[in-house]
Amino acid sequence: MILLTLRRLLSAIPVLFIVSLISFGLMRLIPGDPAAAIAGIAATPAQIEQLRRDLGLDEPLLTQLLHYYQGLLQGDFGKSLLLGKGVLAATMERLPVTIGLSLYALVLTLLIGVASGIIAALRQNTWVDQLAMMIAMLGISIPGFFLGLLMIIFFAVQLGWLPSGGYVPFAQDPIGWLRSTTMPAISLALLQAGLLARITRSGMLEVLRQDYVRTARAKGLPERQVILKHALANALIPIVTVVGIIISLLLSGAVVTEALFSLPGMGQLLTQAVLSRDYPMVQGGLLLVTTFLVVVNILVDILYALIDPRVRYE
Amino acid sequence: MSDAAAVIDAEGIAQKREHPARATIKRLLRHRLFMTGLVLFLIIAITAILAPWITDTDPNHLSMRNKFKQPGEGWIFGTDSFGRSLWSRVVWGAQLSMLIGASVVALNAVFGILIGAAAGYFRRIDNLLMRINDALMAFPAILLAIAVTSVLGPSTFNVILALGIVYIPRTARIVRSSVIVLREMEFVQAAVAAGAGHWRILTRHILPNAMAPVIVQLSFLFAFAVLSEATLSFLGVGAVPPTPTWGNIMAEGRDFMREAPWIITIPGVALMITVMGLNFLGDGLRDVLDPRLRIQQ
Numbered sequence: 347m348i349l350l351t352l353r354r355l356l357s358a359i360p361v362l363f364i365v366s367l368i369s370f371g372l373m374r375l376i377p378g379d380p381a382a383a384i385a386g387i388a389a390t391p392a393q394i395e396q397l398r399r400d401l402g403l404d405e406p407l408l409t410q411l412l413h414y415y416q417g418l419l420q421g422d423f424g425k426s427l428l429l430g431k432g433v434l435a436a437t438m439e440r441l442p443v444t445i446g447l448s449l450y451a452l453v454l455t456l457l458i459g460v461a462s463g464i465i466a467a468l469r470q471n472t473w474v475d476q477l478a479m480m481i482a483m484l485g486i487s488i489p490g491f492f493l494g495l496l497m498i499i500f501f502a503v504q505l506g507w508l509p510s511g512g513y514v515p516f517a518q519d520p521i522g523w524l525r526s527t528t529m530p531a532i533s534l535a536l537l538q539a540g541l542l543a544r545i546t547r548s549g550m551l552e553v554l555r556q557d558y559v560r561t562a563r564a565k566g567l568p569e570r571q572v573i574l575k576h577a578l579a580n581a582l583i584p585i586v587t588v589v590g591i592i593i594s595l596l597l598s599g600a601v602v603t604e605a606l607f608s609l610p611g612m613g614q615l616l617t618q619a620v621l622s623r624d625y626p627m628v629q630g631g632l633l634l635v636t637t638f639l640v641v642v643n644i645l646v647d648i649l650y651a652l653i654d655p656r657v658r659y660e
Numbered sequence: 661m662s663d664a665a666a667v668i669d670a671e672g673i674a675q676k677r678e679h680p681a682r683a684t685i686k687r688l689l690r691h692r693l694f695m696t697g698l699v700l701f702l703i704i705a706i707t708a709i710l711a712p713w714i715t716d717t718d719p720n721h722l723s724m725r726n727k728f729k730q731p732g733e734g735w736i737f738g739t740d741s742f743g744r745s746l747w748s749r750v751v752w753g754a755q756l757s758m759l760i761g762a763s764v765v766a767l768n769a770v771f772g773i774l775i776g777a778a779a780g781y782f783r784r785i786d787n788l789l790m791r792i793n794d795a796l797m798a799f800p801a802i803l804l805a806i807a808v809t810s811v812l813g814p815s816t817f818n819v820i821l822a823l824g825i826v827y828i829p830r831t832a833r834i835v836r837s838s839v840i841v842l843r844e845m846e847f848v849q850a851a852v853a854a855g856a857g858h859w860r861i862l863t864r865h866i867l868p869n870a871m872a873p874v875i876v877q878l879s880f881l882f883a884f885a886v887l888s889e890a891t892l893s894f895l896g897v898g899a900v901p902p903t904p905t906w907g908n909i910m911a912e913g914r915d916f917m918r919e920a921p922w923i924i925t926i927p928g929v930a931l932m933i934t935v936m937g938l939n940f941l942g943d944g945l946r947d948v949l950d951p952r953l954r955i956q957q
Contacts, residue, residue, distance in 0.1 A: 364795035375811050487936035489887055491894055492928040495910065495917075499924065503917050598800035602891055616803065617895055620810040632807050636799050 350651050354644050362640060369633040370414050373625045374407070384427065384623055401626065423630035428622050433630030436615060443611035444604070446516060447527055447534065448596045454535035455542055455592060460585065462539075463546025464578065470551060478543065485540030490599050494533035494606045501529065511608035530607045534599045538592045545588060549581040556580075583654050590646035594639050687948045694944020700937025704930065708754040719748040720902045730922070737926050740909070741916055749904035750927050756905050757886045757934065760820055764885035765878050767824040768831040773874065775828065776835025777862055781843060790836070793829040801826050805888055809897045816899045819892055823885050834877050838870035872949040879945055883938035890931050906931050 376383045381398035389397075398404050402413055417424070423433040466478040502510035508529055514522030553559065554577055562576045563569075601613035608614070612635060619627035678686075688694050707714070722742045731738035737746035779789040796804070808822035842848060843866060851865050892898035893907030901908050906927040913923030 360791045361794045361798055364792055365798055368795060368799075372807055372811050377812065483936070483939065487883075487939050488932055489890060489928070489935065491891060492910070492924075492931060495914070495924050495928065499917050499921050503921075594800055598802045601800070601802055601806070602895065605895055617806070620806055621896060623810070625811070628807050628810065632799065632803060635803060639800065640798055 347651065351648055354647050358640050358644060362637060365636050365640070366415075366418060366633055369629050369636075370411065372632070373629050376625070380625070384625055386623065418633075423634060424626040426619070426624055426627040426630075428619065428624040428627065433627055433634065436627065437612060437631055437634050440610060440612045440615045442515075443513060443609055444597070444600050444613060446523070447530055447603070447609065447611060448593065448600055450527055450531040451534040451538075451596050451599075452589075452592065454531055455538040455596075458535065458539040459542025460546050460582075463543040464550055464573075464581075466543065466547045467550035467554065468573070475547075479547070482540040482543040485536040485543075488536060490533045490537060491602045491606050493536060494529065494603060497529045497533060498607075511606075513609045526607075527609070530603045530609060533606075534596060534603045537599070538595055542585065542588065542592065546581065546585060549584050550577065553577045553581045583650075586646065586650050586653060590643040593642050593646075597635060597639060684948060688944065691944045691948055693940050694948065697937045697940025697942075697944055700933050701941055704754055704934045704937065705758055707751055708758040711751045711755045715745070715748040715751050717745040717748050719744060719752045719904045721745070721748075731926070738920070738922050740912065740920070740923050746909070746923065746926055749909055750906070750930055753904045753906045753909060753927060754930060754934075756816065756899060756903065757889060757931075760816065760823070760889045761882045761886045763820045764823045764827060765882050767820065768828055768881055769874075769878060771824070771828045772831025773835050773867070776832035777839050777867060777870075779832065780836035780839025781858070781862055781866065786836075789832075793832055796825065796829040797833070799826075801884075802888060802891060805892060806895065806897055809892060814897050814900050816903070819889055819898050822892075823888055826888070827881055827884065831874065831877055831881065834873050835870060838873055839866055842866045842869050876942055876946045876950055879938055879942035883935045883942070886931070886934050886938070 373380060379394070381401065381403050382389070382394050384401075385394045385397050402410055405413075421434060423437075425432055426436050429436050462478045462482065466475040469475050498510045501508045508525055512526055514526050516523040559572060559577055562572045567576075597612075600611060601617060603609070604611045604613035605617045612631070616628065616631045616635075618624075619631060721744060723739075723744070726739050727741055729739040731746070737750055740746055740749070775789060775793075779786045779793075805819075805822045805826045808825055809818050812818040812821065848861060848865050851861050856865070889898060889905065890907035890910075893905040894911045896908075896911065898907055899905050901912075909927045910924050913920065913927075916923060
């Protein structure tokens with residue numbers, strides 16, 4: 347177990363190294379003069395020169411790279427031009443919003459996805475199954491931001507039940523938090539819920555055909571216990587593997603959802619950084635989010651090994 | 661094998677065997693989900709191709725007198741806040757979506773197969789290529805696309821490039837895993853024994869057998885590309901306005917949700933039809949071409 351954890355951690359090193367190189371290279375890819383591009387059209391040559399020196403763009407590439415890694419090792423992910431503070435600090439400020447939203451969406455995804463997958467499998471080839479799979483397909487095909495817009499038009503603009511945007515911190519007012527994050531969470535969860543419903547259904551069908559399920563039924567266990575204890579426990583194993591992918595999709599989707607519902611999270615921070623050409627923020631933020639994802643995926647792998655002994659002895 | 665090759669069965673009676681490609685097409689044509697997807701996709705694709713002939717107003721023609729006209733009489737899809745014909749804008753937007761989707765798919769078909777085949781076949785470069793691949797796949801897809809387009813500057817070409825960078829690693833990975841399995845097969849070893857060169861082995865023996873999952877992937881990829889393009893232009897980092905794209909039409913509609921919700925719903929539904937059609941198409945292709953991947957019936 348410890349060996350597996352170590353191996354998984356070691357394998358992340360080259361990935362994170364290349365991820366950081368790509369993030370570094372990105373800002374240098376700006377066609378023409380990066381400093382001039384960042385400074386904007388209105389900047390004077392002196393201002394551009396100043397910015398070039400501030401960002402260290404006047405130094406040789408190798409020196410820049412060295413400074414970059416020196417900074418990273420000390421937890422310095424660069425400084426946002428727009429906000430005037432460190433990328434790490436700015437990210438940490440916004441992260442709770444994104445994590446809260448993503449967790450909410452993850453819970454919805456798991457509830458809707460797993461439940462409808464199980465029901466569809468138990469009622470295989472009936473109208474219930476077909477309806478559930480139709481809805482799953484619809485969920486996969488509706489773009490999240492379109493669903494979000496439809497919900498805003500319907501529930502916020504027409505009915506006035508929920509706010510069309512804005513954010514209330516959970517600690518301040520849990521009901522307000524729910525009101526401000528429910529529509530974003532639903533629009534974020536639908537795609538993943540659809541995918542998960544299909545995976546759960548096929549996993550469940552596979553398990554229901556196994557001998558141990560037949561044995562459980564043969565020895566007279568109530569159907570409820572057969573499904574919940576014998577079948578579901580095993581059908582859930584493959585679902586754990588996709589949780590990592592789901593979290594990645596949620597964080598990716600949060601970028602758009604936050605912009606749409608004006609939630610002050612990571613996604614909004616990065617979109618604003620992109621639109622205002624705050625490249626140090628884009629570079630550092632991208633690296634931070636990706637590192638976070640890599641860590642989440644390692645945790646998921648370890649969790650997987652914990653619940654499925656077969657993986658441990660491979 | 662020739663078309664409809666004659667095969668002698670156990671009793672020595674000549675039988676006609678159908679060409680495998682034709683059999684596959686027949687099965688596809690009978691597949692209800694695939695056909696539904698094909699029809700949905702073709703509706704959008706043909707509309708996109710016919711754009712110059714089926715629209716009579718310039719998508720950027722302003723007419724403040726006609727702003728916020730409801731869909732219906734005179735204006736099929738109504739007009740937007742500048743009195744521009746939404747029909748023209750959505751149809752031309754379809755053309756851009758199809759262009760970007762097809763270009764991203766083409767880029768992936770070329771570079772995804774090239775990189776995946778190289779990594780799977782030549783072990784020496786496998787490790788390096790796959791580490792770069794893993795790193796590119798570690799980035800959240802949309803974020804990487806946004807970052808790349810913002811660095812290169814918003815334009816149709818750069819959106820295609822960014823989506824290529826985001827999705828090629830995913831295609832390459834699928835190609836590689838097929839190639840690794842096929843490389844160890846006996847018929848490949850037979851080809852090696854017969855003195856075939858690397859190029860011949862790859863192009864004649866391995867790749868044709870590795871195509872099924874790639875074709876399935878490319879059809880889903882088309883959907884992802886169209887969706888991502890809409891997302892990018894919705895966020896304001898896609899093709900530059902006033903070029904109409906489904907995403908930027910919807911973004912402009914946000915300010916007028918009360919008086920003109922159709923500005924959002926019409927391009928949204930068009931986007932949904934496209935994505936759904938391509939998803940159906942991909943599911944159908946997967947059922948028919950690659951039964952191992954099929955979601956259990």
